[in-house]
Amino acid sequence: MxxxxxxxxxxxxxxxxxxxxxxxxxxxxxxxxxxxxxxxxxxxxxxxxxxxxxxxxxxxxxxxxxxxxxxxxxxxxxxxxxxxxxxxxxxxxxxxxxxxxxxxxxxxxxxxxxxxxxxxxxxxxxxxxxxxxxxxxxxxxxxAETGKERYLKFMERYPALLNRIPLNLLASYLGVTKYSLSRIRKSM
The missing domain is CATH 2.60.120.10 (Jelly Rolls)
Structure with a gap:
């Protein structure tokens, strides 16, 4: 409390x-x-x-x-x-x-x-x-950001959330498909 x-x-x-x-x-x-x-x-x-x-x-x-x-x-x-x-x-x-x-x-x-x-x-x-x-x-x-820029900013602002949020929900938040998010993550 x-x-x-x-x-x-x-x-x-x-x-x-x-x-x-x-x-x-x-x-x-x-x-x-x-x-x-x-x-x-x-x-x-x-x-x-x-x-x-x-x-x-x-x-x-x-x-x-x-x-x-x-x-x-x-x-x-x-x-x-x-x-x-x-x-x-x-x-x-x-x-x-x-x-x-x-x-x-x-x-x-x-x-x-x-x-x-x-x-x-x-x-x-x-x-x-x-x-x-x-x-x-x-x-x-x-x-005004690309999917990759949104992901990078999310990583920067909320590092503790990355491993706690299912990728499909993170993709939905970022406005990308989960396949696009997978590609973004692999490219980094």
Whole structure:
């Protein structure tokens, strides 16, 4: 639970009694690999914080192709914040790609935090803003890069993820076929 509290403290102040409340109202949950945490067009009723493991966010194209939008590793939230915060259906799926240890924050607990923890909403706003900036910084450069350049940048930014992500999912994220990714890897 300390990982979640430390993460939150990076975005704002929490009194000892706020930390105690967070620890009481959240739950560590072991989740098996390939477990779907969220399904497109449904409402998100819990936030998931990744303590151990890797999850991914993905969607399906009109042709039924599965496209990985991004991966979430340790010490990040793995949920559709817009769906959770604004009670709108999510547009993506969220799935574990390794066995995970997650910290679950149910909607009811989140609402208690909003009522009882001074500055909670501002803290969450800072987290969401940072996540959006990270997403833009991750995706925007990829639009003008070749598959090889995207792979090299992925290796540079996320070396710890390379051996934890199946190649077909990495290829989907990079916007290449798994055969192209194999060729890229062999050429290096």
């Amino acid at each position: 300390n990982e979640l509290v430390d993460f939150l403290l990076g975005f704002g102040r929490l009194a000892p009694m706020d930390i105690e409340l967070i620890e009481r109202k959240t739950e560590e949950v072991g989740v098996a690999k390939n477990t779907r945490l969220a399904k497109a067009s449904q409402f998100i009723d819990e936030l998931w914080f990744v303590k151990e493991g890797v999850t991914r966010v993905y969607y399906y194209t009109e042709k039924g192709e599965e496209i990985t939008k991004y991966f979430i590793d340790e010490l990040h939230f793995s949920s559709d914040a817009n769906s959770f915060l604004y009670r709108i259906p999510t547009t993506s799926y969220v799935e574990t790609i390794t066995d995970c240890l997650l910290i679950k924050i149910p909607r009811s607990s989140f609402e208690v935090f909003s009522e009882k923890i001074p500055g909670w909403n501002e803290l969450i706003s800072r987290i969401v803003t940072q996540a959006m900036q990270d997403k833009v910084n991750r995706i925007s450069p990829m639009l």
